[in-house]
Amino acid sequence: MSRxxxxxxxxxxxxxxxxxxxxxxxxxxxxLVGPNGSGKSTLLAVSAGLLPGVGRExxxxxxxxxxxxxxxxxxxxxxxxxTPAEARFEFGFTVRSVVAQGRYAHGxxxxxxxxxxxxxxxxxxxxxxxxxxxxxxxxxVLLARALATAAPLQLWDEPLAPLDPxxxxxxxxxxxxxxxxxxxVVFSLHDLRLAQxxxxxxxxxxxxxxxAGAPAExxxxxxxxxxxxxxxxxxxxxxxSLP
Amino acid sequence: xxAFGKTRFIxxxxxxxxxxxxxxxxxALASLTWGDVRLGPGQLVDGLLGRDEFAATIxxxxxxxRLLTGMLVGAALSGSGLVMQVYFNNSLAxxxxxxxxxxxxxxxxxxxxxxxxxxxxxTVPIFAIAGALAATFGVILLARRGASTERLLLAGVAIxxxxxxxxxxxxxxPTVSYERNAQLVFWLIGGLEDRTWEHIWMAAPIVxxxxxxxxxxxxxxxxxxGATEAQSLGVDVPRLRRNLLGLSTILTALATAxxxxxxxxxxxxxxxxxxxxxxxxxxxxxxxxxxxxxxVVGCDLLGRCAGGARLGVVTSLVGAPFFLWLLRRAER
Numbered sequence: 323m324s325r326x327x328x329x330x331x332x333x334x335x336x337x338x339x340x341x342x343x344x345x346x347x348x349x350x351x352x353x354l355v356g357p358n359g360s361g362k363s364t365l366l367a368v369s370a371g372l373l374p375g376v377g378r379e380x381x382x383x384x385x386x387x388x389x390x391x392x393x394x395x396x397x398x399x400x401x402x403x404x405t406p407a408e409a410r411f412e413f414g415f416t417v418r419s420v421v422a423q424g425r426y427a428h429g430x431x432x433x434x435x436x437x438x439x440x441x442x443x444x445x446x447x448x449x450x451x452x453x454x455x456x457x458x459x460x461x462x463v464l465l466a467r468a469l470a471t472a473a474p475l476q477l478w479d480e481p482l483a484p485l486d487p488x489x490x491x492x493x494x495x496x497x498x499x500x501x502x503x504x505x506x507v508v509f510s511l512h513d514l515r516l517a518q519x520x521x522x523x524x525x526x527x528x529x530x531x532x533x534a535g536a537p538a539e540x541x542x543x544x545x546x547x548x549x550x551x552x553x554x555x556x557x558x559x560x561x562x563s564l565p
Numbered sequence: 566x567x568a569f570g571k572t573r574f575i576x577x578x579x580x581x582x583x584x585x586x587x588x589x590x591x592x593a594l595a596s597l598t599w600g601d602v603r604l605g606p607g608q609l610v611d612g613l614l615g616r617d618e619f620a621a622t623i624x625x626x627x628x629x630x631r632l633l634t635g636m637l638v639g640a641a642l643s644g645s646g647l648v649m650q651v652y653f654n655n656s657l658a659x660x661x662x663x664x665x666x667x668x669x670x671x672x673x674x675x676x677x678x679x680x681x682x683x684x685x686x687x688t689v690p691i692f693a694i695a696g697a698l699a700a701t702f703g704v705i706l707l708a709r710r711g712a713s714t715e716r717l718l719l720a721g722v723a724i725x726x727x728x729x730x731x732x733x734x735x736x737x738x739p740t741v742s743y744e745r746n747a748q749l750v751f752w753l754i755g756g757l758e759d760r761t762w763e764h765i766w767m768a769a770p771i772v773x774x775x776x777x778x779x780x781x782x783x784x785x786x787x788x789x790x791g792a793t794e795a796q797s798l799g800v801d802v803p804r805l806r807r808n809l810l811g812l813s814t815i816l817t818a819l820a821t822a823x824x825x826x827x828x829x830x831x832x833x834x835x836x837x838x839x840x841x842x843x844x845x846x847x848x849x850x851x852x853x854x855x856x857x858x859x860x861v862v863g864c865d866l867l868g869r870c871a872g873g874a875r876l877g878v879v880t881s882l883v884g885a886p887f888f889l890w891l892l893r894r895a896e897r
Contacts, residue, residue: 370797372793394801395800395801395802396799396801397799398797398799399797399798402797403797404794404797405794406791410791412654412790413844414843415786415843415844415845416843419786419845420790423787426798426799427798427799451843464794467798471798
């Protein structure tokens with residue numbers, strides 16, 4: 323299927339990722355799960371075209387069937403967006419100007435910025451310097467910048483980890499609305515209960531792809547015990563959602 | 566650095582540019598009229614237009630070359646410092662501290678000391694660029710991008726010592742004549758005395774280099790908030806880094822080739838401007854160029870008022886205490 327929003331064929335990163343192949347159709351919210359050090363961040367970075375192959379070997383990563391290695395840097399900025407797990411800002415740019423950086427590849431610095439600020443609840447912080455924000459606020463700035471790129475493929479490294487429950491749910495609902503609009507959102511997370519709610523789950527272990535598919539098929543109690551070393555079962559519990 | 570989180574004093578970038586421009590204009594006019602022979606406004610205009618032969622000689626032979634050299638040197642050193650700070654992701658990086666100025670000086674000293682400089686106008690700048698490139702690669706070998714401040718400054722100390730030794734060797738070599746030695750020492754201290762139109766032609770490539778730098782502000786902004794992020798947002802990071810490093814090295818080399826070693830400009834000017842207008846390079850790049858020119862012309866004026874203290878002496882006297890203050894601030 324060449325129409326896959328993201329496809330990886332035998333992608334290898336020495337010491338971190340053993341040959342991984344997978345195809346993600348467009349319009350999905352995809353959760354990337356796995357124990358610490360299982361290669362989630364590496365998989366996201368390589369999917370974003372940020373880790374080129376070693377030597378002559380080009381990692382075969384494709385967006386919409388097109389090999390990423392053949393896409394010019396500027397086009398990549400319009401087609402996929404990646405956010406790191408931890409945001410470190412050395413310089414005191416304002417929140418608004420950092421979000422406007424998402425428009426670099428489009429050659430403007432206005433379109434969609436205000437909407438992105440509003441969507442991530444950053445309007446009140448728009449003029450604050452980014453190096454004075456809390457970890458969760460910095461993460462929201464990164465996500466707002468990713469949103470401002472308007473890229474159809476969004477790759478987020480543990481976006482929910484530093485967020486409070488309310489903002490976490492808002493980001494999740496943002497991911498869902500992006501996927502409904504035809505985009506593909508892939509993000510890593512540690513909350514298996516939340517992963518259970520997503521469209522698609524990719525399970526990594528030790529740099530290898532263990533399983534990929536619908537959450538109920540991937541996160542079986544047997545596999546969760548084998549990979550994470552924890553028991554799991556389904557039963558009614560506290561459910562949080564936006565009012 | 567935490568210091569950059571401070572509120573900006575000037576929010577409007579147009580205002581900051583106008584202020585810097587006005588400062589440069591005032592210093593430039595003062596630089597043209599002050600001196601052993603004071604020129605009034607009327608004499609200045611007549612002299613520039615060639616209607617007053619005496620004033621014209623002073624202006625066109627002495628003061629204009631001095632002013633233009635100063636402006637080119639200031640813009641080049643300040644722009645070079647700003648670029649290095651982005652490249653190394655460290656706000657204390659600058660041509661003087663990293664030894665790039667010393668490399669240019671060593672190259673130029675070899676060119677002058679060996680007598681090669683007498684053949685063609687281009688020899689000194691070419692040797693200066695070669696020396697600056699050697700210093701730049703040395704720093705990159707010793708301290709990678711994003712290295713800690715200590716590591717970066719220690720690398721600078723080592724490079725400065727090594728290239729200083731090259732300069733000292735040339736100065737002490739018995740083959741160098743006494744006259745040439747005097748010329749070398751005079752030049753090494755850094756100054757704008759006796760600059761001619763030849764020197765301006767020598768430094769002329771600063772103008773295209775600076776023009777290339779102007780549109781790079783936005784990509785510098787992205788790079789300064791993380792290389793991987795910048796790459797994912799569409800910046801061709803390896804290419805940008807090559808360009809930045811090449812431009813900053815050439816700017817420092819050309820400035821040093823015509824004015825000797827003038828320290829601290831690339832550190833002080835971008836720093837003060839960052840405190841005034843914030844960290845956005847789209848604003849900082851043009852401001853640093855104009856501000857650097859104004860700073861150097863101003864320091865030169867200060868030296869002339871203080872009985873002929875040379876430019877390199879003045880910038881060091883102003884810059885070294887400022888640098889110590891910055892280090893203290895960074896520690897807190």
